[in-house]
Amino acid sequence: MNIDQFSTTELQSELARLQAEYGLLRRKNLNLDLTRGKPGTEQLALSSALDGILRGNYLTSNGTDVRNYGGIDGLDEAKVLLGEILGTEPSQTMIGGNSSLTMMYQTILFALSEGIEGPESAWGNNDTVKFLCPSPGYDRHFSICEHLGLEMVVVPMLAGGPDMDVVEQLVAQDTAIKGMWCVPRFSNPTGCVYSDETVKRIAQLGSIASDHFLVMWDNAYAVHAMYEDAEPLASIVSHCSDAGTLGNVFLFGSTSKVTFAGAGVAFMGSSTANISALKAHLAFQTIGPDKINQLRHVLFLENTHTLAKHMEKHAAIIRPRFECVLAALEAELAGTGMGTWTKPRGGYFISFDSLPGLAKEIIALADDIGVKLTPAGATFPYGKDPLDCNIRLAPTFPSLADVQASIEAFVVCVKLASVRQKLG
Amino acid sequence: MNIDQFSTTELQSELARLQAEYGLLRRKNLNLDLTRGKPGTEQLALSSALDGILRGNYLTSNGTDVRNYGGIDGLDEAKVLLGEILGTEPSQTMIGGNSSLTMMYQTILFALSEGIEGPESAWGNNDTVKFLCPSPGYDRHFSICEHLGLEMVVVPMLAGGPDMDVVEQLVAQDTAIKGMWCVPRFSNPTGCVYSDETVKRIAQLGSIASDHFLVMWDNAYAVHAMYEDAEPLASIVSHCSDAGTLGNVFLFGSTSKVTFAGAGVAFMGSSTANISALKAHLAFQTIGPDKINQLRHVLFLENTHTLAKHMEKHAAIIRPRFECVLAALEAELAGTGMGTWTKPRGGYFISFDSLPGLAKEIIALADDIGVKLTPAGATFPYGKDPLDCNIRLAPTFPSLADVQASIEAFVVCVKLASVRQKLG
Numbered sequence: 148m149n150i151d152q153f154s155t156t157e158l159q160s161e162l163a164r165l166q167a168e169y170g171l172l173r174r175k176n177l178n179l180d181l182t183r184g185k186p187g188t189e190q191l192a193l194s195s196a197l198d199g200i201l202r203g204n205y206l207t208s209n210g211t212d213v214r215n216y217g218g219i220d221g222l223d224e225a226k227v228l229l230g231e232i233l234g235t236e237p238s239q240t241m242i243g244g245n246s247s248l249t250m251m252y253q254t255i256l257f258a259l260s261e262g263i264e265g266p267e268s269a270w271g272n273n274d275t276v277k278f279l280c281p282s283p284g285y286d287r288h289f290s291i292c293e294h295l296g297l298e299m300v301v302v303p304m305l306a307g308g309p310d311m312d313v314v315e316q317l318v319a320q321d322t323a324i325k326g327m328w329c330v331p332r333f334s335n336p337t338g339c340v341y342s343d344e345t346v347k348r349i350a351q352l353g354s355i356a357s358d359h360f361l362v363m364w365d366n367a368y369a370v371h372a373m374y375e376d377a378e379p380l381a382s383i384v385s386h387c388s389d390a391g392t393l394g395n396v397f398l399f400g401s402t403s404k405v406t407f408a409g410a411g412v413a414f415m416g417s418s419t420a421n422i423s424a425l426k427a428h429l430a431f432q433t434i435g436p437d438k439i440n441q442l443r444h445v446l447f448l449e450n451t452h453t454l455a456k457h458m459e460k461h462a463a464i465i466r467p468r469f470e471c472v473l474a475a476l477e478a479e480l481a482g483t484g485m486g487t488w489t490k491p492r493g494g495y496f497i498s499f500d501s502l503p504g505l506a507k508e509i510i511a512l513a514d515d516i517g518v519k520l521t522p523a524g525a526t527f528p529y530g531k532d533p534l535d536c537n538i539r540l541a542p543t544f545p546s547l548a549d550v551q552a553s554i555e556a557f558v559v560c561v562k563l564a565s566v567r568q569k570l571g
Numbered sequence: 572m573n574i575d576q577f578s579t580t581e582l583q584s585e586l587a588r589l590q591a592e593y594g595l596l597r598r599k600n601l602n603l604d605l606t607r608g609k610p611g612t613e614q615l616a617l618s619s620a621l622d623g624i625l626r627g628n629y630l631t632s633n634g635t636d637v638r639n640y641g642g643i644d645g646l647d648e649a650k651v652l653l654g655e656i657l658g659t660e661p662s663q664t665m666i667g668g669n670s671s672l673t674m675m676y677q678t679i680l681f682a683l684s685e686g687i688e689g690p691e692s693a694w695g696n697n698d699t700v701k702f703l704c705p706s707p708g709y710d711r712h713f714s715i716c717e718h719l720g721l722e723m724v725v726v727p728m729l730a731g732g733p734d735m736d737v738v739e740q741l742v743a744q745d746t747a748i749k750g751m752w753c754v755p756r757f758s759n760p761t762g763c764v765y766s767d768e769t770v771k772r773i774a775q776l777g778s779i780a781s782d783h784f785l786v787m788w789d790n791a792y793a794v795h796a797m798y799e800d801a802e803p804l805a806s807i808v809s810h811c812s813d814a815g816t817l818g819n820v821f822l823f824g825s826t827s828k829v830t831f832a833g834a835g836v837a838f839m840g841s842s843t844a845n846i847s848a849l850k851a852h853l854a855f856q857t858i859g860p861d862k863i864n865q866l867r868h869v870l871f872l873e874n875t876h877t878l879a880k881h882m883e884k885h886a887a888i889i890r891p892r893f894e895c896v897l898a899a900l901e902a903e904l905a906g907t908g909m910g911t912w913t914k915p916r917g918g919y920f921i922s923f924d925s926l927p928g929l930a931k932e933i934i935a936l937a938d939d940i941g942v943k944l945t946p947a948g949a950t951f952p953y954g955k956d957p958l959d960c961n962i963r964l965a966p967t968f969p970s971l972a973d974v975q976a977s978i979e980a981f982v983v984c985v986k987l988a989s990v991r992q993k994l995g
Contacts, residue, residue, distance in 0.1 A: 183640070191629070191638040198863065199623025205615070214615040214831040216607070244668055245861045252856035260684075287858075294855040407638040410863040431718040432676035434711075437669045437861065439622065439834040 149484040150565055158570050165563040169516065172556050177517035179553040184335070184495035185544040186408050189464050193457065194406040197443050205439065213438035220426050225412065225441040231451050232369050233398045234384040235416030241425065244436040247401035247413035251363060252291050254397050254415070257428050258325070258361060259295060263421055268359045270297075270325045279317060279327035281309035283498055283526030283537045285335040288328045288365065292528070299528035300324065304334070307342030308349075315348065315355060322357035332380040333368035336498040336526055336539035338491020340378040350386030353395030364398040368494040370454060371404060373462045373469060377492035384416070394418040402444060404495065405458065412444045462493075468542040468550045472497055475551070479558040485565040488540075497540040498526070505564045506535045512560040518553050573908040574989055582994050589987040593940065596980050601941035603977040608759070608919035609968040610832050613888050617881065618830040621867050629863065637862035644850050649836065649865040655875050656793050657822045658808040659840030665849065668860040671825035671837035675787060676715055678821050678839070681852050682749070682785060683719060687845055692783045694721075694749045703741060703751035705733035707922055707950030707961045709759040712752045712789070716952070723952035724748065728758070731766030732773075739772065739779060746781035756804040757792035760922040760950050760963040762915020764802040774810030777819030788822040792918040794878060795828060797886045797893060801916035808840070818842040826868060828919065829882065836868045886917075892966040892974045896921055899975070903982040909989040912964075921964040922950070929988045930959045936984040942977050 153161065205214045207222055220226075221242025230240035243250050259276065262269030270276045277298045280289060284304070292299050300317065303310045308331065318324050329349065331341040341349070349362055364383060387393040394417070402411035416422070448454045473490060476499070480486050488499045501509055507523040514520070521539040524530040540557070542550045577585065629638045631646055644650075645666025654664035667674050683700065686693030694700045701722045704713060708728070716723050724741065727734045732755065742748050753773065755765040765773070773786055788807060811817040818841070826835035840846070872878045897914055900923070904910050912923045925933055931947040938944070945963040948954040964981075966974045 185640050188636065191636065194638075195627055195629070198625045198627075198629075198867075201622045203619055203622075205619070212612065212615065214618075214833060216609055216827075216832045218833075246857045246859075249857045290855055403640075407863065408640045409638060409642075409859055410861040431714055433670045433673045435670075435833055437834040437864065439831060440861065440864070443622075 149482060150569055151484055153569065155570070158566055162563075162566045162570065165559060165566060168559050169512070169563055172559060173516045175516075177552060177556060179517060179545060179549050179556070180519040181541050181545065181550075181553050181557075182519050182521045183544065184404075184541045186404055186461070187464065187544050187546070190461055190543070191407060193460050194447065197406060197447050200443050200446050201439070205442070207442060211438070213442045216434045218438055219430055219433065219435045220422070221414070221436055222438055222441045222445065224445040225414070228445055228448060228450065229400065229412065229414040230416060232400050233366065233414065233416040234382045235398065238419045239393070239422060240414060240416045241422050242436065242441055243413040243415065245403075245410050245413060245440070247365070247367065247399045247403070247415070248287055250413050250415045251288070251365065251399055253429065254361075254363070254425065255291055255295060255297070255326075257425060258359065259297070261428060262359070263424050264359065270359065273323060275323045277321065277324045279309075279314060279324060280528045281328065282528065283336050283532075283539070284328060285330055285365070286525045288363070289528045297325075298323075301528055301533075304337055304339065306339055308334070308339060308345035311345055311348045314352070318352055318356040318360065324356065325359060326361040326363060327352070328363050328365065330365050330367060331383070332366060333371055333491055333494025335367065335494065336496035336537075338489045338494045338496060338498065340380055340492075343381040346381040346383050347386045350383050350392055350396070351390050353387075353392030354390060356395070360395055362396040364396055366398055366400050368404070369400055370458050371461070371495070372458070372493040373466045374492045394421055397421065402448070404461075405454070406444060406447065410440065412441050465543045467547055468545075469497065471547060471550050472540060472542050472554045475554040475558055480561060483562075483565075485561055495541060495543055497542065499538045499540055500536045501538060501561060502565055502568060503534045503536050505561075505568060506532060506538050508564045509538060509557075509560045512564060513557055516556060518556045518560075520557070573906060574993055575908055577993065579994070582990050586987070586990045586994060589983060589990060592983050593936070593987055596940045596983060599940075601976060601980060603941060603969060603973050603980070604943040605965050605969065605974075605977050605981075606943050606945045607968065608828075608965045610828055610885070611888065611968050611970070614885055614967070615831060617884050618871065621830060621871050624867050624870050625863070629866070631866060635862070637866045640858050642862055643854055643857065643859045644846070645838070645860055646862055646865045646869065648869045649838070652869055652872060652874065653824065653836065653838040654840060656824050657790065657838065657840040658806045659822060662843045663817070663846060664838060664840045665846050666860065666865055667837040667839065669827075669834050669837060669864070671789070671791065671823045671827070671839070672711055674837050674839045675712070675789065675823055677853065678785075678787070678849065679715055679719060679721070679750075681849060682783065683721070685852060686783070687848050688783065694783065697747060699747045701745065701748045703733075703738060703748060704952045705752065706952065707760050707956075707963070708752060709754055709789070710949045712787070713952045721749075722747075725952055725957075728761055728763065730763055732758070732763060732769035735769055735772045738776070742776055742780040742784065748780065749783060750785040750787060751776070752787050752789065754789050754791060755807070756790060757795055757915055757918025759791065759918065760920035760961075762913045762918045762920060762922065764804055764916075767805040770805040770807050771810045774807050774816055774820070775814050777811075777816030778814060780819070784819055786820040788820055790822055790824050792828070793824055794882050795885070795919070796882070796917040797890045798916045818845055821845065826872070828885075829878070830868060830871065834864065836865055889967045891971055892969075893921065895971060895974050896964060896966050896978045899978040899982055904985060907986075909985055919965060919967055921966065923962040923964055924960045925962060925985060926989055926992060927958045927960050929985075929992060930956060930962050932988045933962060933981075933984045936988060937981055940980055940984075942980045942984075944981070
């Protein structure tokens with residue numbers, strides 16, 4: 148029954164029941180954590196063969212000794228394998244260290260302070276630099292913007308990606324807008340996959356935006372489907388080739404959620420000219436990334452076919468956790484009017500929207516009984532969710548039993564906050 | 572016999588002899604390279620046990636799973652082991668990725684653009700920022716300064732380190748001077764070890780320099796002695812404790828020339844406050860370094876005693892190469908007045924000074940017969956050696972036979988250029 152149809156008396160008796168339930172939960176002294184998109188131990192164990200996989204062979208096919216210095220853009224073998232995930236050619240691909248976040252930060256800082264096409268192209272030459280932030284989105288993207296003084300402009304997220312009518316209007320009107328964040332497949336946190344039409348329109352932004360506009364295409368969950376029939380993502384590289392706009396797009400990926408979260412391999416792609424410019428820029432701060440770990444990954448992941456098989460093993464581990472959350476939300480909250488949520492077919496998150504004004508309260512209620520949730524507002528620029536309703540649920544790291552206990556506690560908190568609000 | 576004592580006739584006959592010798596060398600079609608301080612294959616093989624050393628155990632003593640995200644300042648175990656090399660406590664130590672150059676760049680960029688003690692401390696608030704560069708020195712230090720617009724001021728290198736009379740005078744006079752590069756043990760390229768007195772005086776610079784002055788203490792060759800009796804380095808951390816100036820010093824090190832040049836572990840130290848500030852700054856660009864590789868290194872290197880044993884194996888491999896170069900220089904050039912050179916007891920380089928005005932010519936002569944040397948000027952800021960005399964010799968990477976062939980060719984080039992110069 149929908150909460151709007153409850154009489155005051157019914158609400159009051161429901162409140163009493165929920166308070167009792169909440170009290171019972173408190174007495175359990177829970178210590179649960181649904182905050183971050185971390186792979187669980189069972190997932191990490193899928194890649195334990197990485198250490199030792201080289202069996203003493205540190206040479207690549209062209210004779211490079213991966214133990215020694217050099218090779219700022221990474222191994223050719225890794226460019227072929229990981230470039231295929233992005234859809235970029237080896238000359239359009241760069242392989243880095245263990246963090247794609249670092250590559251994104253370096254790219255933005257380079258574009259801002261030095262200019263990817265030389266000093267005159269530096270965004271910093273302008274008084275104000277703005278960035279489009281489809282929201283809810285990824286907090287660490289927003290932190291980069293805030294830290295570097297890029298003014299964030301919220302764009303609504305729809306089921307098929309950012310609202311492109313809004314995006315196109317904004318970039319055509321406002322020359323201060325120099326870029327846009329995208330997590331195009333199994334977006335963080337909504338889990339949506341950008342539609343073909345959205346990808347095509349994003350690829351064309353370079354033609355309508357101001358000079359030196361960059362799409363930051365963080366394809367973090369490119370191969371992270373939980374179901375065989377999960378929607379594929381259109382190739383932005385193909386659309387850019389048609390539009391002649393690959394220079395306006397930087398693509399990013401990593402194996403952090405393929406192999407090891409803290410010791411994977413990050414990679415990026417863009418036009419050959421952009422990659423060359425970035426290489427020259429990075430040469431001042433490093434002699435090169437860890438090529439040994441790159442070679443380990445090439446041997447371990449082999450090709451996109453074996454990679455897909457490997458990802459099926461991840462899916463088998465995390466799918467029950469997602470289904471557990473979705474089942475509890477469906478059983479307890481469907482039709483109640485107390486919230487809506489996404490049903491992702493891949494990625495690491497479920498996005499829950501409570502009634503307006505309740506996210507902070509629900510998260511505090513959960514915290515009080517030992518269930519940690521991502522802080523309210525984290526999915527919006529400057530940590531400010533205008534409706535105070537979005538909550539990101541990350542079910543991969545805890546055990547299935549803990550996910551179950553967490554989501555049971557969560558729905559009680561959602562109901563308690565909702566009923567209290569209705570009672571005013 | 573000294574070249575100054577040759578008559579013109581003698582010089583002419585010597586020239587003819589040298590030209591013939593040079594012609595013979597040309598016909599050998601040599602393909603040799605003494606340019607960079609890279610470990611050789613035999614050295615790299617000393618650490619081949621690193622891959623596979625974990626044997627499936629990815630947990631640290633406190634239960635951290637090194638495969639997962641987190642730990643921006645690195646593993647506690649690594650801080651203990653590698654902090655001991657720097658002389659810093661774990662709370663004063665940060666363990667990074669594979670590149671100490673990256674840590675140096677990040678430190679300088681942070682001090683310049685954001686300020687280690689907050690925005691008001693940012694060097695960039697001043698119109699001009701200068702850096703002291705003891706020279707000859709390390710080209711990549713100078714490149715960082717040039718890239719970031721720090722004006723470099725050359726300070727002479729003496730046998731016991733930088734000329735501290737000059738340094739103290741400069742920092743006391745010029746408030747635009749915000750820092751100084753140091754490679755204190757087996758300096759690149761002279762191989763000198765800073766004297767106790769020099770270390771003490773550098774530790775005290777924080778008291779006489781302008782605010783937010785930083786010593787960049789790149790102790791790249793801290794444990795890289797070639798002889799048991801090699802001079803130790805005084806502890807700058809102790810001297811800083813006495814002077815209350817640890818906040819003015821950042822120390823750096825790496826295992827690039829201990830284990831794998833491209834896949835070692837970099838580390839740094841400073842005051843606890845500085846390390847905390849840097850951690851907060853780095854949190855915007857990375858979730859953390861590769862902790863798996865850190866754990867591998869902790870297991871492989873164990874403690875400073877076993878580390879020293881490991882370094883003796885490196886010494887046994889590279890010592891003959893250094894002795895080969897020094898023997899050839901001694902046999903062919905001692906007493907000729909055609910050059911002077913350093914006799915390092917550790918590190919990766921020998922620094923050779925030709926007669927003024929000849930370094931470029933000697934390097935070109937060598938290049939013409941297939942012997943690559945570090946470009947002339949590379950050891951000075953802006954690539955400008957005021958006397959055009961310094962040549963950095965790096966004998967570790969080639970085989971002993973190649974080192975022998977290279978240095979034989981080199982002395983012919985030195986003599987040829989010197990005799991031609993005398994003949995005018």
